[in-house]
Amino acid sequence: MALIVHKYGGTSMGSTERIRNVAKRVAKWHRAGHQMVVVPSAMSGETNRLLGLAKELSPATHSTALARELDLIAATGEQVSVGLLAIALQAEGIDAVSYAGWQVPIATDSAFTKARIQSIDDVRVRADLEAGRVVIITGFQGIDPEGNVTTLGRGGSDTSAVAVAAAMKAAECLIYTDVDGVYTTDPRIVPEARRLSTISFEEMLEMASLGSKVLQIRSVEFAGKYRVPLRVLSSFTDWDIDINEEARSGTLITFEEDEKMEQAVVSGIAFNRDEAKVSVMGVPDKPGIAFQILGPVADANIDVDVIIQNVSHDGRTDFSFTVHRNDYARAMDLLKNTVAPACGASSVVGDPKICKVSIVGIGMRSHVGVASRMFRSLSEEGINIQMISTSEIKTSVVIDEKYMELAVRALHKAFDLDQPAEA
């Protein structure tokens, strides 16, 4: 018997029929002797419907007063979900009780629409568990020190579930979703993509931030910080499959490096085509130049991802970085009209039609030649590399976006990701 947290996404909660299936699955776990805490999202489409109503009434300004009201409105979606799930469990003959975030309470700061969880009081929940009840808690929300309802931002229910699991020292947090785990890459691009039975926390962070949108990245950070064993699995299996089989399905996100020692060097191929590349050419190579260029960019609220500064020639260097494609025009404008003249650059060039492809793997740390194998594979396909960026567990290249699928497929094959890891 263990304390287990289940999290169900909006699609899994999308109709009363699906909620009934979630209840049957939770009831199965409860009957197997586990203490169950469940964190469901709002029924799919509900949060958009609610915020759509608000948008009809509000001009395009963003005030704290408005954000406070948006949170009070949006939080109702999950409040309905938890009540419905409790009723469905009661209909299964299971004693169940639901709480809104403020009732637990889940304490957050006052950053409306993007609040951060500060603490979770588990006294009430634990008393219910001891009394044999299934406890259902709203995802996505909490209460600030002034008693206002706050929300954690889109996808916040993952974070809520992990935070609850951390606060209650749960044995495992199971994130039920519409995919059956984390894959070596997107199966829509590489049909041979394989589900990973485990992935390290650091790899998952890289995979998530690079576009594998299985889990909200904040929830992975949270799980890493508090070492919450996290499993991503499908809510579309039959609810009555064998519980031991279910408990081993999906992908487990781990914190023990040992487990990975003998496994593949590269765990997956991530990619992202939401970026654009900008280069400031012929910049005088002197201290402070990076800040001179990136300071105004940051001031304009433009997020920067890959940053490359080449070695200099004749006291001048080229400085390149990538930004979100939506910020491309603004970034180019700023660099051409303000930054380049100020720092004496010779020119500014850019390209919005690029993509970033990364190999991710904790094994890279202890294996040489991984990057060169990547470059050779791309070279064999005739793909020109425009930028390279490396870290402990990933190597990213920026290439022409038209080669993205080709690059992902080539790398997936080059690192034997289509072969079972245990082979």
Place this chain on the structure above:
Amino acid sequence: MALIVHKYGGTSMGSTERIRNVAKRVAKWHRAGHQMVVVPSAMSGETNRLLGLAKELSPATHSTALARELDLIAATGEQVSVGLLAIALQAEGIDAVSYAGWQVPIATDSAFTKARIQSIDDVRVRADLEAGRVVIITGFQGIDPEGNVTTLGRGGSDTSAVAVAAAMKAAECLIYTDVDGVYTTDPRIVPEARRLSTISFEEMLEMASLGSKVLQIRSVEFAGKYRVPLRVLSSFTDWDIDINEEARSGTLITFEEDEKMEQAVVSGIAFNRDEAKVSVMGVPDKPGIAFQILGPVADANIDVDVIIQNVSHDGRTDFSFTVHRNDYARAMDLLKNTVAPACGASSVVGDPKICKVSIVGIGMRSHVGVASRMFRSLSEEGINIQMISTSEIKTSVVIDEKYMELAVRALHKAFDLDQPAEA
């Protein structure tokens, strides 16, 4: 400058366009210098939608655990309304803040789905008003001593508004609804029916309980207990009509009898066709007989309205009462098979096709001959009276339901209700 409470029903809040109109109306009152507290209902249809989802998931049992969840779910309808109205007011340039019942807090008992308000803490609301904000509070709900969300039952938003007005000693509580006031009788039956500019609290209670469904009866009781000046008026006038004209429109429910002294004896004609008549005939006339008959009826959860016991003949009497028509079959069954044999009655007869018509008026107390005028009017129309019941401010008759419209029209004319009261 005064503290004013506005209450808007679900129809008035039925779309973002209508919410915008509510905001403009409230803004007008705020700009005229009033401190404004607004209590809106859920958008029309929303409470039914939410409870419909719950019903799909739940079998037909009624447990406290289920009721608790139903309240958590149903309360979200008003929570969305208050947030949207706050946003609409902000869009009008008015500083506005909204609160769910638990945030005020509005303290209730733990009778889920039919909770009673116990106290309202006005500290937070008053601070907002002093800071120049419009405060919007969810109707229909509160929080119990254990921190659970409770609802007050259908129509509870009227009660919430009156309770807030009482707690804050508001100058007036304005109930905006889809009718423009209280009428002398239903205009669908008597086209000459007139809107009353004032009605006494006691008369309003009788009119409400007898089927004039303008206000929830609990809210009227609450207003009477705390002497909250209450006005029923239309939310379908243009929002920008002159505020002084608006402040005098609708019907004011008063507590000062003096005002009524010079006015009409009878204020209105109420009617109800939801009842059925049952009679226990030839009952031995001895002490305890009423309890012997009505005790089992009450035990069966059957509500009784009019009760008549005729004088006895030869030591035997006839005992008649009315029940809700939905309870008629159960009541007849109980009386025939259990009660009548036990108390030695000669027979049980009943009639579901009756109606009750009442004249209501505080003036009746000091005017003789009102009842006889009523009976004469009905007699002139050839309407047979089956039962008569009188109280201080009303006289009710039970008649064949087919004569209901005729009786209402005749009485409306007999008491000159189609003539302006000040004529």
